[in-house]
Amino acid sequence: MRLRARFGGKMITAVLILAACAAGVSFMVFQQGMVLAKDFYIIGVSPNAPILDDQRFHIVQVPIADSAQVLKDKRIDVYLTGASLYYRNDDRSQYAAGAMKTYLGKREIALLAQNYPLNQAFPLRVEINYLKAPATDIGSASPLTLADILSKAAKEKAAASPPTGGDITEGAGSQPLPPGEAIPNETDEMVRQQLQGLQSAKLIPEFKAEFAGQGEVIVPSLMSPPIPLAQVMLAFAYILPIFFISIFFTSGFLEEKLDRKLNILLSAPISPFQIIIGKMLPYIGYSLLIVILITLVLHGNLLLALAIFFPVILFIFAIYLGVALQYRTFKDQTFFSLVAVTGITGYLVFPAMFVGINDLSYVSPLTLAVQMYRGVDITPYQYMLSTVPMLLIFVLAVTVGSRVFNEEYLLSFRPLHVKIRDAIYYAMNKSHLAISTAIFSLLFIPVVFMVEMGVITISFNLPKALALGFSLFICVIIEEIAKSLTVVVTIEHRLVKRWFQVLVLALVSAAFFFIGEKLLLFMSLKVISESLFTTAVFAGNMLWIPLLVHMGCTSAVCLITWKTGLKGYPLAVLVGSLLHGLYNLSLIGVFK
Amino acid sequence: MAMVWREMKALRKEKTIMFAILIQLFIASFSSVILLGIMVYYDPGSISQNSQVGLDVGVIGNHNSMLIKYLVDRNYRVRIYDDASRAEASFKAGRLDAIVILPDSDKGVVNMKLVLPDMDAQATLALMLLKDPMERYENYLRDQEGVTLRYHDVQGKPFTTYEFLYTLIIPILMFFPAFIAGSMVIDSISEEVENKTLDTLLSAPVSINYITGAKIIASVVVGAFQCILWIVLLGFNGFSIQNAGWILLLSIMITGIIAILALLVALVFRDRERSQFIYSLVILVLFALTYFISPSPFALVARLATADPYVGATQLIIYFVMLAVLVAATPFVTRKLMSN
Structure with missing residues (x-):
């Protein structure tokens, strides 16, 4: 409509x-063919140089006699002849040489395949075998032992000996054989397959299950790494359409807010929760439809794709609901939407880049999608690690959204931090402060988790030595704010009358934050399957001390705020963060 | 001038610029992470140089193989085993990252076996780290067969980071402010239309072209400021940008072009939602079209930034002409659109 x-x-x-x-x-x-770096490297070529077919190279014909001078004058980056490549010592020339090395390497390999028999062109074949690794107590896919692999090798050797015996040794010696007379090797077929892969340049990246399968034979010079582009492409295929739909959702919401049509709805006999869900449902429906369509086009597993992307859709809508509720002008909305788009895309794409390299990549549901297309099984823990935080954020957004859904809040023009505090105030159950505080502490965890991920990512811009300290400190501040915010709101609105009430709430908040945090850690460790580390973390002392630190810091922040009022809150957070930070530093052994 | 100040003040109040800068910081950060991801796949060598990743390799079989020499050359710790069960015990105890089983001689076709841990992450890393010594070994075997590869001794520097930074990140950072500028012009026009403040301004003794001109100039100034900031920041991080003046000029001209187009879109559609949507599509199509200009704006920034001797002021003329035509035509078009 x-x-x-x-x-x-x-x-x-x-x-x-x-x-x-x-x-x-x-x-x-x-x-x-999309080439961003068109004509980026300037390659001087001699008349007998091979033909370069790569748009990154800007080719300049230079006679051999002038080549040294032209190269020295920096009018070309490198000089290519039929036999050699010449370059200078400066960066520009060195990078160009690096690019040429990769390009020429591939080209030469392709030429080898055409000009020589397979056995001479690719004399090394490597069979990959997987052996049950140390410290993994999870079910292993390879029941092999080294003895199995070795005995297989011995059998193959026996089979490879020619029946005539004696006069021809394995591998046909160093005499080049004319094509057609090469002794066939049983790995030849696998080499041929890899050659085909090299020749047919694929535009759409393959979803390889792993680098090389059990028993697969690879040739080092033909080995190509799996391209992480697939992850990025998946992100764009699924996430961008959902963004578009959610932007319409926010715009519609905001417009009704400005037109005061929402006021009419508010006076109708339906709950705010029903209004929000009712407004969201059609757009969620469109998004699901898109997920179904894309999965069908890409030939994925439909049910699994829905299970993976439904939480993602809810998460994106939760963020946009927040944007719509907080802001009154379109200008605000544009920028917050942009921040949200960048943040969410980063959060989804960045961990998924490391699929198969680092198991922490499972914090992003996109990793699940990549694994689905690769045909790898997904464990329940992996599914939970990536989707539970998203679902929790949705619950948080909708709960808070339906509590703050009143005219006074929606149409007030106040700074962001005031609006956030107001939202918590409205969302609280005033007769059960401790329970509200506990629930908020739990619900804040995924937010903290995601913000911290963002902080760590941003710290990549800083020099390495600074990056660790910076991200550690900011993360501590974020945690202290998350733990104390609810309590501070109760102080602000005079819901607590005595200092020990503040203390109790602070302790509850810290304890539940700690429990939630450890649950998240437990889930991630289950996924990462470092059993030793799990036992270390959950062993006695490691649990009690951090719990006490959390409680102590949060109590300090809350009590200082109780004494000094809201104006003292930034100072209180700073004190709490310093305490917490010192503990963290001692934990990583700075003071030893 | 007063109009420009009015716009600039409005922008500052909205704190929108801070967000724009934040977004760009995000883009830059995420790109560096993505770059790290790419490097893990393509350039494991550079990672092992940076973080001293060592590799413990057990060898069973031919003790005199050249492969052992190439492994040692890379500073990997090589242990030779006569007994498979001892090798297996070391592997299971986590003292070996990989086991290599070699046939008796380095002649002819060598069918070797590589045993890796049954864990995705470790196996991938070990395989990537072994790729280079195995390739050298392969070249040695080829050489024995009388097959020589040309150019295999070329050194050079790993170019992935360099190419990625100069052909993607820096151009994005230089053109993103232009995209934001257009978006801001649309917001500012549609807000005035919706709040009916445009009518008030129009009744004052200023022409519509002063108002729109002020909005465009304000957005271009803000865009230019962001570009300068980026050039300085990249400089601090040790990435030198050559021809910074020309790049800045190019970025300003493109910001101007986009801001004018955004203005026209906003005046045609009037409400913000549709204007922003059409504007995004227009930008998408235009940027795709520039791919057919040689050099495209992206490539031009990349080549200017790396001091390519074949580009300079001449390549900027086309953008100057485009901007000049738009500047000359906009007053007429604007008046026409307003009178409708």
Whole structure:
């Protein structure tokens, strides 16, 4: 309905024309091959140099006689002849040489395959075997022992000996054999397959289950790493359409807010929760439809894809609900939406880049999607680690959203931090402060977790020595704020009358935050399967001391705020963070 | 001038610029993480150089193989075993990252076996770290067969980071402010339309072109400021940007072009939601189209930033002409659109 109302007449023509242009242009770009670094390296070539077919190279013909001078004058980056590559010592030339090395290496390998028999061109074949690794007590996929692998090797050797015996040794010696007379090797077929992979340049990256399967034979010079592009492509295929839909959701919401149509709804006999869910449902429906369509196009497992992306959809809508509830002007909304898009995309894409390299990649549901397309099984723990935080954030957003859904809150113009405190105040159950505090502490954890991930990512910009300290300190501040915020709101609104009430709430908040945090850690460790580490963390002392530290710091923050009032809160957070930070530093052994 | 100040003040109040800068910081950070991801796959060598990843390799079979020499050359710890069960025990105890089983001689076709831990992460890393010594060994075997590879002794520097930074990140950082500028122009126009403040301004003795001109100039100034900031920040991080003046000029001209286009879109559609949507699509199509200009704005920034002697002021003329045409035509178009 809404989409139709917005996009009628002039609009639809414009959208159609533009969409057609976009499709046409992207098709043409796709046909040409997308190269960002067009003509980036300047390659001087001699008349007898091989032909370079790569758009990154800007080719300049230079006679051999002038080559040294031209290279010295920096009019070319490197100079290529039929036999050698010449370059300078400066960075520009060195990088160009690096790029040429990779390009020429591949080209030469392809030439080898054409000009020599397989046995001479690719004399080394490596069979990959997996052996049950140390410290893994989980069910292993390979029941092999080294003796199995070795006895297999002995059998193969016996089989490979030619029946004539004696006169020809294995591998046909160093005499080059003319093509056609090469002694066939049983690994030849596998080499041929890899050669085919090299020759047919794939535009769409493959979802390889792993680098090399059990018993797979690889040739080092033909070995190509799995391209992480697949993850990024998946992100764009699934996430971008959901973003588009959720932007319409926010815009619609905001517009009704400004038109005061929401006021009419508020006076109707339906609960705020029903209004929010009712507004969200159609858009969630559209998003699910898109997930179904994309999965069908990509030939994925439909049920699994829905199970993976449903929490992601809810998460994205939760963020956008927050944006819509907090802001009154469109300008605010544009920028907060942009921040949200960048943040969410980063959070989803960044861990998924490390699929198969680091198991922490399972914090992103996108990793599950990559694994689904690779045909790898997903364990319940992995599924929970990536989806539970998202679902919790949705619950948080909707709960708080339906509590703050009143005219006074929605239409007030106040700074962000005041609006957040107000939201907590409205969302609280005033007769059960301790329970509210505990629930908020738990619900804040995924938010803290995601913000901390963002902080760690940003710290990559800093020099290494600074990065650790910076991210540690900011993370501590974030945690202290998360633990104390609810209590501070009770102080602000005079819901607590005595200092020991503050203390009790602070202790409850810290304890539940700690429990939630450890649960999250437990889940991630289950996924990472470092059993030794798990036992170390859950062994006696390691649990009690951090719990006491959490409680102590939060109590300090809350009590200082109780004494000094809201103005003292930043100072209180700073004190609490310093205490917490000192403990963390001693933990990583700075003071030893 | 007073109008420009009014716009700048409005922008400062909205704190939007802070967000824009924050977003760009995010882009830059996430790119560096993504880059790290790519490097793990393509350039394990550079990671092992940086973090001193050692590798413990057990060898069973030919003790005189050249492969052992190449492994030692890379500073991997090599242990030779006569007895498979001892090798297996070491592997199970976690003292070995990989076991290599070699045939008796380095002649002819060598079918070797590589035993890796049954753990995704470790196996991938070990295989990537072994790729280089195995390739050298392969070249040695080829050489024995009378097959020589050309150019295999070229050194050079690993280029992935360099290429990624100069052809993707720096151009994005230089053009993102332009995208934001257009978006800001649309917000500012549609807000004035919705709040009906445009009518008030129009009744004052200023022409519509002063108002729109002020909005565009304000957005270009803000865009330029962000570019300068990025150039300085990248400099601090040790990434030198050559021809910074030309790059800045290019970025300013493109910001101007985009801001004017955004203005026209906003004046045609008037409400914010549709304008922003159409604007995003227009930008998408335009940026894709620039791919066919040679050099494209992206490539031009990359080549200017690395001091390519074949690019300079001449390549900027086309953008200057485009901007000039738009600046000349906009007053007429604006008046026409307003009178409708």
